[in-house]
Amino acid sequence: xxxxxxxxxxxxxxxxxxxxxxxxxxxxxxxxxxxxxxxxxxxxxxxxxxxxxxxxxxxxxxxxxxxxxxxxxxxxxxxxxxxxxxxxxxxxxxxxxxxxxxxxxxxxxxxxxxxxxxxxxxxxxxxxxxxxxxxxxxxxxxxxxxxxxxxxxxxxxxxxxxxxxxxxxxxxxxxxxxxxxxxxxxxxxxxxxxxxxxxxxxxxxxxxxxxxxxxxxxxxxxxxxxxxxxxxxxxxxxxxxxxxxxxxxxxxxxxx
Numbered sequence: 001x002x003x004x005x006x007x008x009x010x011x012x013x014x015x016x017x018x019x020x021x022x023x024x025x026x027x028x029x030x031x032x033x034x035x036x037x038x039x040x041x042x043x044x045x046x047x048x049x050x051x052x053x054x055x056x057x058x059x060x061x062x063x064x065x066x067x068x069x070x071x072x073x074x075x076x077x078x079x080x081x082x083x084x085x086x087x088x089x090x091x092x093x094x095x096x097x098x099x100x101x102x103x104x105x106x107x108x109x110x111x112x113x114x115x116x117x118x119x120x121x122x123x124x125x126x127x128x129x130x131x132x133x134x135x136x137x138x139x140x141x142x143x144x145x146x147x148x149x150x151x152x153x154x155x156x157x158x159x160x161x162x163x164x165x166x167x168x169x170x171x172x173x174x175x176x177x178x179x180x181x182x183x184x185x186x187x188x189x190x191x192x193x194x195x196x197x198x199x200x201x202x203x204x205x206x207x208x209x210x211x212x213x214x215x216x217x218x219x220x221x222x223x224x225x226x227x228x229x230x231x232x233x234x235x236x237x238x239x240x241x242x243x244x245x246x247x248x249x250x251x252x253x254x255x256x
Contacts, residue, residue, distance in 0.1 A: 005135040007124040014145040014182030019123040024226030025244035027078025037084035045083040048074035049224040056085040106138035136166040141177035148194040181210040209243040
């Protein structure tokens with residue numbers, strides 16, 4: 001199982017959009033994907049059609065449930081979810097003073113069935129607190145979605161520094177596996193210029209696929225469906241299907 005964290009400390013960069021819609025696009029291709037919602041806003045949870053799930057993943061941090069007990073089916077074929085809730089906002093206080101708190105999630109992930117899913121995606125909150133550090137400690141790879149605007153680039157270097165600190169102290173296996181240009185408005189000069197700057201700075205780490213600005217992508221969360229179901233013929237669905245092909249090629253998980 002390939003465990004990837006989707007993270008950017010700036011909001012509105014396409015983090016949850018990518019975790020949900022890439023998972024759905026991979027599901028279409030026969031991959032089995034587990035989405036772990038680590039954001040107290042629980043946007044990935046509601047987007048995938050799961051509601052009223054109590055305290056969700058907070059119960060794992062409190063030692064009250066295992067991750068396997070929280071797994072829920074979603075509206076997207078091949079995609080399962082471990083839900084979040086607003087209760088998760090209290091996780092910092094809940095684990096304060098606990099030795100090795102940042103490793104709770106990694107230990108919980110290690111108990112999941114090894115062959116049930118091909119990918120596990122962690123949708124992280126837009127802050128570098130205990131949840132983000134827990135995700136970096138538990139995953140193998142970091143994916144950074146970056147919206148195509150100048151201010152979005154400023155926090156990427158800091159996030160990579162945080163990842164390197166976690167690599168040095170907690171998780172030697174973590175790597176930056178990809179940077180994704182999101183919300184690229186091809187009708188303007190600005191969006192493509194920011195995308196070019198991203199490629200100039202991070203080279204081959206930037207996915208060839210870029211996610212174009214698309215109104216259908218902004219609509220589909222309100223309907224509790226990923227773009228592949230809500231608007232399967234849209235540019236947004238096309239982009240995430242292309243990204244799924246690229247991810248499979250990079251991760252070497254293509255099924256025959």
